[in-house]
Amino acid sequence: QVQLVESGGGLVQAGGSLRLSCAASGRTFGNYAMGWFRQAPGKEREFVAAIGWNGGVTTYEDSVKGRFTISKDNAKNTLYLQMNSLKPDDTAVYYCARAGDKYIRRTVPEYAYWGQGTQVTVSS
Numbered sequence: 821q822v823q824l825v826e827s828g829g830g831l832v833q834a835g836g837s838l839r840l841s842c843a844a845s846g847r848t849f850g851n852y853a854m855g856w857f858r859q860a861p862g863k864e865r866e867f868v869a870a871i872g873w874n875g876g877v878t879t880y881e882d883s884v885k886g887r888f889t890i891s892k893d894n895a896k897n898t899l900y901l902q903m904n905s906l907k908p909d910d911t912a913v914y915y916c917a918r919a920g921d922k923y924i925r926r927t928v929p930e931y932a933y934w935g936q937g938t939q940v941t942v943s944s
Contacts, residue, residue: 822846822933824916829938836906836942842899842916842935850874850894853919855931856901858912858940865915865928869901873922883909906942913937 823845832838840856855870869880869890878890889902899916917931925931 822918824918824933824935826914826916826935826938829914829940831941831943832906834907834942834944837902837904838906838940840901840903840914840916840938840940842901844897844899844918846897849892849897849918851922853922853924854890854892854899855917855919855925856890856899857915857917857928857931858910859915859937860912863912867926867928868914870919870924870926871899872924877924879924879926903940906940908942908944911940911942913939 825843828840853872856868857865858868859865867881871878871890875892887905891900915937916935918933919925920932
């Protein structure tokens with residue numbers, strides 16, 4: 821049974837920073853790629869960032885490139901998303917997810933396990 825628990829969301833002013841964490845259960849965290857997605861009210865869940873199994877390869881959605889950084893600590897079974905220069909358009913519920921294998925994935929159906937989400941609100 822894989823469980824993912826996000827934390828670190830909150831309310832921040834535009835231009836501010838937040839660091840999201842995702843704690844994963846299980847001993848195989850290091851074998852899988854991980855990703856962050858977000859969903860704003862009335863919109864579909866969208867890709868934000870993903871990282872390969874060993875952290876060596878990353879990919880980002882265009883609107884967050886240069887502002888967000890994804891990382892994972894396999895020893896701590898934890899995934900991170902450092903978010904800088906936040907904008908009101910970044911307001912959403914943020915979800916971490918585990919892929920079905922070690923390769924980077926960018927679409928919702930390619931992720932097998934999901935956390936419950938953490939709210940990020942950016943005020944203008």
